[in-house]
Amino acid sequence: MNVQEIVSRVRGVIDxxxxxxxxxxNASGDEKNLTDVIKTxxxxxxxxxxxxxxxxxxxxxxxxxxxxxxxxxxxxxNTTMMGQAQLPDNVLRIVSARLSSWKYSPLPVTEHxxxxxxxxxxYARGTWDRPVTAIVHRAGSRxxxxxxxxxxxxxxxxxxxxxxxxADLNNNDAEVRVPQALEGAFVYHLAGLVLTAFRDDHAGNLxxxxxxxxxxx
Numbered sequence: 001m002n003v004q005e006i007v008s009r010v011r012g013v014i015d016x017x018x019x020x021x022x023x024x025x026n027a028s029g030d031e032k033n034l035t036d037v038i039k040t041x042x043x044x045x046x047x048x049x050x051x052x053x054x055x056x057x058x059x060x061x062x063x064x065x066x067x068x069x070x071x072x073x074x075x076x077x078n079t080t081m082m083g084q085a086q087l088p089d090n091v092l093r094i095v096s097a098r099l100s101s102w103k104y105s106p107l108p109v110t111e112h113x114x115x116x117x118x119x120x121x122x123y124a125r126g127t128w129d130r131p132v133t134a135i136v137h138r139a140g141s142r143x144x145x146x147x148x149x150x151x152x153x154x155x156x157x158x159x160x161x162x163x164x165x166x167a168d169l170n171n172n173d174a175e176v177r178v179p180q181a182l183e184g185a186f187v188y189h190l191a192g193l194v195l196t197a198f199r200d201d202h203a204g205n206l207x208x209x210x211x212x213x214x215x216x217x
Contacts, residue, residue, distance in 0.1 A: 001183065003039065004172035006190070010038050013191040017202055037197050038190065039169045042176060045190035046164055049182050051093050053214045059179040062161050063095055074156045076149045080122070083146035085156055087135075094135070094144065095159040101128045101150030108144070111136040119147050128154075185214035 011034065050058065074085040083099055096105040109115045109132065116134045119125040126132030126147035134145045146156070167174035178186045192206035211217075 001176050001178050001186075002172065003042070003169055003174050003176065006042060006176060006187070007035055007038050007172075009187045010191045010194065011035075013187060013206065014194065017195075017206075034194070037194050041190055041193040041197070042169055043164075043166055045186055045193055046166075046176065046178060047092065049186055049189060049210075049214055049216075050161060050164065050179075052216050053179075053182055053185070054216075055095055057179060057181040057215060058095075058161055059177065062164075062177070062179075063159055064162060065157075065159055076152050076154060078152055080125075081148040081150075081152075082119075082125075083149050083154065083156060085144050085158075087142040087144060087160075090162050091142070091160045092163040093161040094133075095161055097133050097144055097146065097156065097158040099128070099131070099146055099149050099154040099156060101154050102131045103129070104131075106131050106133055108133045108135045110134065119145070182214055185210045188213060 014034070050062075074083065076083045087094075094108055097108065098105040106126075111134060113134075115132060116136075119132060119134065128148060128150035132147045134147075136143050136145055144158075164177060166176065169176075187210075188206050189210035192203045192210060195203035195206060
């Protein structure tokens, strides 16, 4: 999708609301700023969907293996058997991460979750047959922690979704790579963000439609 197409489709959603229930443009006199607000919110709408939509809806071309990135930073603690690696700055989302001794790739938990708190207990932490992964923040960087390795020779296999490269959004011909399966959700989420910026009461409805289209619970 190019920027002009995105602006046109988002305006179409908003125009439909204008004709039915929403009157924020007429009420606020902000129509001249509408296009700028749409363009400003393109990155936020795109990143939200890429981070939260089901993996099967993502563009396969955006998924890459990151073994070469983490090979220099991956290590296993010989006492706790916790594996860890610093995530490169261009990683938006972990699609899968597993140690070579694991049978499957668990969904990562956050450092604020109860499950993560349990990893400090050697009797409760994850093991190679019931593994746990977590994303944590240290000194401005993100790390992945993996509980736990079966041996010190375990290796890390990881697939990630990279942050999108956005061209100059003031160029109407600039392409914005939106996964085809998420185009409808992207348009509605972006329209919802725009209405949020204008404090319109119908923003929540559009954001809910976007989540439904994307399959986000």
